[in-house]
Amino acid sequence: MRASAMTTELLQFTFSGLTVGAVYASVALGFTLIYNASHVVNLAQGEFVMLGAMSTVFLAAAGLPLPVAMILAVLISMVAGLALHRFAIAPARGADPIALIIITIGASIFLRGLAQIVFDKRFHSLPPWFGAEPIVIGGAAVLPQSLVVLAGMLVVLVGLWLFMTRTLFGRAILAASNNPMAATLVGINVPVIVAATFLISSLLGAVVGILVTPITLTSYDAGTILALKGFAAVMLGGIGNPPGAVLGGLLLGLAESFGAGLISSQYKDAIAFVILLAVLLLRPRGLLGGAALERV
Amino acid sequence: MVGRILGSVAIAATLVAGGWSGARAEEIRIGSVVSSTGPASLLGDPQKRTLEMLVEDINAKGGIKGNKLKLVLYDDGGDANAARTFATRLAEEDKVAVVIGGSTTGTTMAMAPVFEDAEIPFMSFAGAIQVIKPVRKWVFKTPHTDLMACEKIFTDLNARKLSKVAFLSGTDGFGKSMRDQCVAAAPKFGIEVVHEETYGPRDADMTPQLTNIKNKAGVQAIIIPGIGQGPAIGVRNYKQLAIAVPLYVSHGVASKEFIALAGEGAEGVRLPAAALLLGEKLAADDPQRPVVLDYTKAYEKKTGQPVSGFGGFAYDGFMIVAEAMKRAPSNKPAAIRDEIEKTKGFVGVDGIYNMSPQDHMGLDLSGFRMVEIRKGDWVAVP
């Protein structure tokens, strides 16, 4: 009896961790895409999530049907992604990585500033897709929306994988990320590829934002913490490695939920970061980052 | 002494400035520093909107004793350091006669010494009791203290014959401060804190913490002290886990949108709240009813957003200062301060204020009402 209560408890923590982790994983995936094509760590990635969510909320409030609002919101986020590339990243091509990071920080401050004027500073939610009545799985209560998020995550992953491996454009992105010089030589237009990754990342962010808002709520400044956690997830998995980003995100979410459930809710973020540090000390390039070998 | 000279210089400067701008009447500068962006923007934003609305309103009605008001408002982004700098700016550059604002305890405590030194009255919207205890000559505040919220909840628990509680408190200033006050006050009410969990202000899921509370034997009630999205998510997860014991949230969620955010889980949740929250539901003979309805109507018309308790703090703060300015023999900071301290029987949206040299808040527990969420609306618990 006690054992089964324990299992239920652990199952509950797992669902919590996976739901939160899926959000981190998606943000991490957005980071990875852009990083692979351009070696830019885009700290404005969280703002794409926010734009998707907040735009949906406000468009729906303005009277648009929810599906239309969602599609428009994704488009808005994609416009932001493209604009970020066109007006801030492309003109700074060749700058130091750290200078590029500062540019994306500037962009995130700008987008937040814009959102607080266009939208408002309050918290908002969206209705869950299949109701709020939890489903009981093995004694653990799971919101249907959590399953939507996890399924959405899976669809995105598979879609991305198919796109990258099966389409010419996707392969061009892979080629450009492996060796931009060689890609240019074989006729791939690298700047277009980089722009495309910003587009895909912003799309990804917006979709995630729309999917999770029924669970997590949203506000104009929801992006900062997502960028922070997404960045940590990327590094946990190993930068530049899409499966690593997903793994890192899920593990980070699980570390937080199990940390909160089993050790201390006060220090759960600390626990997650200690795990991250421990992983990095054992594997300096993250879980799936491969071994470090100095080439001289 | 130096401060006093500076003060007179300030007034002189204001007079000269007024003369130059061609205005015959004196322009009274009212300073404000609120956290209208950043992690405390939930508090600061409605406060900023309220202050702007009220100043506009008073000026439209001819100002105070014929003097127009000028609001000098800065956003500290929730950063105590920025708040301190803006406080210095208000005192030194803007030469304000009185300061209203300081959204959090952290920013308020950072600013208080500046206004103490400059001898400018400072009406804060911070919750924690240390703002007014010990009493600082120039510092006042409008919100109920966290301790009072705890006492209100504990009284209700006593009435329901519940004594063993678990806390799920926010790690932000509000949640932490209220949790500390509650834990300290619990024994006095025969309340035993059997379990404690916390959540981060940006947490999107609290089921692990609530699972622990659910599995803890003997918990008879859960209290979630905090503001913003935290308590809303806590209430959702409480519903998700089908926890049976009663749930209390704090006065920090005091806004209609909380009910929408918390969803169905909010049914039956109780909280201590000011009259503002009840609005139309207040008894027809309730002295606060006209004030509450006036403010609610004006604010919602002006901003298109529902009123929140935080905006209410600003309303009361501003009105107390405005009343004091009407009574004061001059517009000097010292004169205004003295009149604020003499505030008696002022009916605000947060309660009825009776200040004194010993009490720079002037509220008692009667301002707080225990309300319960039923069918998507507040209902007063007798």
Next chain:
Amino acid sequence: MLNRMLRSRYLPAFLMLAAMLALPYVLPSTYYLRVASMVFVFALAAMGLNLLLGLAGQVSLGHAGFMGVGAYAVAIGPTHLGVPAIPSALAGVALSCLLAYLMGRPILKLKGYYLAVATLGCGLLISMVLTNEAQWTGGPDGMGVPRLVLFDAPVRGVQTWYYVCGVALVIGMVLAINLTFSPTGRALRAIRDSEVAARVVGIDVARQKLFVFVLSAAYAAVAGSLLAFVNGHITPDSTSGFLRSIELITMVVLGGTGAVLGPVAGAAILVILPQALTVFHDYEHMILGLVMMACMIALRQGLVPALTARFRERTA
């Protein structure tokens, strides 16, 4: 004499000293002195970070954590432990160095973004302890800092702290210049440019990195203590928060990693800009973001190096 000064490597420090002494005669009120003090304090912390980033090429996204240690030392020492302020400040610097040493030993092996996330984690840990251990730190609302008492007289007034911060910054600058043009400075720059080449000529990379990490933590701690004294009330977020760390690194990069005056320029921008932008009310964040982006796009090496290069071009 003037000629020698102009060619001296200490020129930036002379300029800073002259500016610091002249400013009070120009600035109309103590509010401006307060803003200038903030510039000095943050410039000092950013300068330490610049030793790490500009000189040794190592990034830290958790440096505000060390500021927090310095700040809370001068608050906790006198309040809870009965230790006078100055020894508390020294203890804070020592503790900050010790923490940097213990954290740096393992994590400085990491490179680039991995080091960035590890330092970020360390900064968060410090900030979290300051937030959670409320019985010592007052929690998220922070705690008061007792006034510094020297020779039985309380040190007060914006002017006094203006000069203290200014002098601290000038000293910090002189020390940074000394370091840059010393064997250690060359070793650090060598590590920045090519770690493997540095190793083969016998530079103990791990030791040098650790040294500069600890040194930069000391700068941050001193800046933190000053911030606490100047403000009189400190909170975890305003001293040690993640956003403060980001702000510090932004100061360094905006100002220019290559120059001693870079962090001062960066700190000046990020401290003064929000004061200037208040006229835009709700639009101030948008404009701040735009200014940051425009700065980095137009002047990629940062303000000071880019402007000096342009000035040289024009005079040449």
Next chain:
Amino acid sequence: MSILLRAEDISISFGGIKAVSGVSLAVERGEILSIIGPNGAGKTTFFNIISGLYLPSQGRVMLKDEDVTGRPPEMLARRGLCRTFQNLQVFFGMSALENVMAGRHRHERTSALSHILGLRCVGRENARSAAEAREKLDFVGLADLAERSAGGLSYGALKRLEIARALASEPELLLLDEPAAGCNGTETAQISEIIRKIAGAGITVVLVEHDMKLVMRISDRILVLEQGRSLCLGPPSVVRGDSRVQAAYLGQHGTREAHVA
């Protein structure tokens, strides 16, 4: 003649592929020894092992009769081993002089504390290091460019700058990884002259080099590697006449020449 460096049965593999397998070599004090072999023969990998950058999976490295296998490069530097790199590893943010001064690091004795405080002894030490560095720059013919930023130097000058920096550490054994790669005829001649002068100063030189004319002209002995194995070791005349070398290596001569060009 005494043995300065002895590599015994060195092997290393990456991802299952043996990059170096069972190579042994004894370097005598004072000689110029060249390592040649086709691309991918494992020359640079072998270099990286004896200079402490890679840990061999098998075998050991003895420097002056001390086992230094797996010792990091900075420890080897203190024992008198220094090297240059095939792909330039210059400190581009520093002047030419400072690059070479950085090479003096292991001889600089003042403490880090004195560096921060800017004590007089640091000034004296800087002057000493600068003087030594100028001497080394003069040695490689870069005295005129001392104050120039390394970023502004020509490729050939950078190659020599790396050698000067390595010399500044006062090595007993100098490893040069393709010192003439990418250099034109004049530059190659200069490098060749410098290597002779280095050997003349009593420093043992081991180099990896593709330029066969240079190798044949200056080497006392030559080690030929092929596919990670040692093929032949001996004076130039012997190596030139070795049939295995001709088959495995000189047979590809034409294609290699084309590649380098």
